[in-house]
Amino acid sequence: MKLNDAILQKLLNCWPVARLATVSAAGLPHAVPIVFVVEGVHLYSPIDGKLKNGTPLKRIRNIEENPAVTLLLDDYHDDWQQLWWVRLDGEAELHVPDASVSRLLEKLLRTKYPQYEEGTLLPRDAHYLRITWRQGAAWAQSGYPAHIIGQAIDRLAIPA
């Protein structure tokens, strides 16, 4: 099943988290939760460029070995009739934006994630994972992903 583009774009614009899966040259999967914004046809996920134990983040090493990625958007709920997921398949690359794109992406990130204003600083001159994606599939336990995902989006707007 696939979501229509309007619902999918709405979801990507507001859903705060996705799980990114990448694969090493040896065929081993890796997964990590990411934040992201939509700009044009791409998704961008900031990385702060820091080295972990002296080497780049595993997700970066993996996409340099194999650019294929999957992004999973979903929402666990104790009411299983509310369960849904959307999978995006694509390719990722390390992207170092020029100054104007950098300002645009920072603005998009600060708009989507007020947390960036509250002290969790965006790294200056952040690098990004730039993801070229296509919809893989959408699923809902109820059989109606567009309806259930619409409800999940509406709940996002209401502080818990």
Add this chain to the structure above:
Amino acid sequence: MKLNDAILQKLLNCWPVARLATVSAAGLPHAVPIVFVVEGVHLYSPIDGKLKNGTPLKRIRNIEENPAVTLLLDDYHDDWQQLWWVRLDGEAELHVPDASVSRLLEKLLRTKYPQYEEGTLLPRDAHYLRITWRQGAAWAQSGYPAHIIGQAIDRLAIPA
């Protein structure tokens, strides 16, 4: 960073969802949310054996081509100081339990997931993904995954 075994076992026993990443023979990642239970040294995730468009589920085809899997446990939270994840790396195989193991796994699933009693039936003679795992890494925004994960486990016990 790694979690100590006691916290990790507690998390695995109670955390309802994980995101499972698998890889095809062609090196393409796939991800899906799963439910699971702990039995001995393995994790078991039920699959109902149904065919999707006439073929087995993608996760099954992938592990037959490449048994390497990653499981990501995490919890998105608007308060980023609460963010954490734990990654388990391992191998998965399709497991068809005998009658006594089948009864045990069904009991574990019904205990962890009351939803199975409420109408979302466990398939009779369910097959399982059996996952042999080791801890990959644990992370928390705050720098203290054991503390933050302990809090997340405590919140699980409190209905929203």
